[in-house]
Amino acid sequence: MTRTVAGRTYPPMYRFIEAIARPAMALYTKAEWSGGENLPRTGGFVAVSNHVTNIDALTFAHFMVGHDIPVKFLAKSELFQVPVLGSMIGAAHQIEVKRGTRDAQAALSQARRALRAGECVGIFPEGTLTRDPDMWPMKAKTGAARLALETGVPVIPVAQWGTQDVIERYGVKPKLGIKHPVQVMAMPAVDLADLRQEPLTAQVAREATVRIMADLTRGVAELRGEEPPSHVWDIAIDGDPRPKKGKAS
Numbered sequence: 001m002t003r004t005v006a007g008r009t010y011p012p013m014y015r016f017i018e019a020i021a022r023p024a025m026a027l028y029t030k031a032e033w034s035g036g037e038n039l040p041r042t043g044g045f046v047a048v049s050n051h052v053t054n055i056d057a058l059t060f061a062h063f064m065v066g067h068d069i070p071v072k073f074l075a076k077s078e079l080f081q082v083p084v085l086g087s088m089i090g091a092a093h094q095i096e097v098k099r100g101t102r103d104a105q106a107a108l109s110q111a112r113r114a115l116r117a118g119e120c121v122g123i124f125p126e127g128t129l130t131r132d133p134d135m136w137p138m139k140a141k142t143g144a145a146r147l148a149l150e151t152g153v154p155v156i157p158v159a160q161w162g163t164q165d166v167i168e169r170y171g172v173k174p175k176l177g178i179k180h181p182v183q184v185m186a187m188p189a190v191d192l193a194d195l196r197q198e199p200l201t202a203q204v205a206r207e208a209t210v211r212i213m214a215d216l217t218r219g220v221a222e223l224r225g226e227e228p229p230s231h232v233w234d235i236a237i238d239g240d241p242r243p244k245k246g247k248a249s
Contacts, residue, residue, distance in 0.1 A: 008119050012091075013088055013091035014070055017088060021061070025058065028166050029182040030179045032184070033066065034183075035186035036186060037186075038156060038186040038188050038189070039064075039069060039186050040156070042118065044115035044117065044153045045120055045121075045153045045155070046122075046147055046148050046156070047121070047122045047156050048122075048144050048155060048157055048158065049123075049124055049157075050137045050159060050216055051129050051137075052135050052160075052163055052169070053163040053166070054129070054167060054170070054172055055163050055166060056124065057073060059160055060158060060160065061122070063160075063186075064122070070120065072094060072095055072119055072120065072122065073095065074123050074143070075094050075096060076097055095110050095111055111147055123143065123144040123147075125140035125141060125144045125145075125209065125212060127140070129169070129170065131239075131241055132229075133233075135169070136229055137217045138233035139233065139235070139236075140212070140213050145205050145212055148208070149195060149196060149200050149208060152196065154190070155192065155212055156187065156190075157190065158184060158185070158186050158187070159183075159184070159216055159222070159223055160182065160220075160223070161223040161224055162182035185222070187215060187218075187219045190208075
């Protein structure tokens with residue numbers, strides 16, 4: 001039976017996945033959470049996070065569900081093709097994104113409907129794992145900003161740091177040994193008030209994205225206790241340093 005909290009829905013499969021994932025999170029991570037007061041208790045909103053490893057969605061969702069907020073993630077279509085996993089995340093009402101196709105627009109339409117219905121939509125604006133050599137957030141795509149500006153909902157940055165100690169940067173298997181701290185912090189809504197008064201042009205969407213990523217990067221810097229670099233990594237300009245399959249990482 002679907003459970004509803006403040007107008008947000010927990011499908012049965014979502015709760016099943018949560019029941020499986022929570023013990024795994026407790027086994028490998030020590031959660032250090034902050035900023036929960038910045039999460040809207042009612043109404044739709046876009047939650048954005050930085051992307052360092054392949055378990056970031058789990059730690060992101062763990063934090064949100066810990067505050068009784070289910071998330072509808074925009075997830076790449078490849079995940080929906082994985083046996084068992086694909087069926088599970090589909091039944092949990094996650095949103096499939098077929099990148100580089102016309103069907104990608106269908107995902108955005110689904111996300112808009114969810115936001116207008118009062119749901120939380122989770123997005124990694126970078127679109128993939130960061131390629132910055134020191135794992136800082138890199139240049140992002142404009143989808144999260146467009147959704148927020150089109151629907152009028154707030155954008156909440158959710159910074160996280162520490163998953164790289166739990167799993168190799170591009171790996172899929174957790175490291176064995178002691179539990180590692182994983183910090184997750186929700187920040188105040190990004191100020192987009194002036195941009196909401198403007199027509200949604202490519203320039204406006206890019207400016208909103210720059211603000212979103214600036215706030216998110218400040219959160220990551222706070223968690224790391226470091227100053228972020230002045231240069232924001234851009235795959236189109238700086239390249240993709242990720243080791244190719246079949247080569248040493």
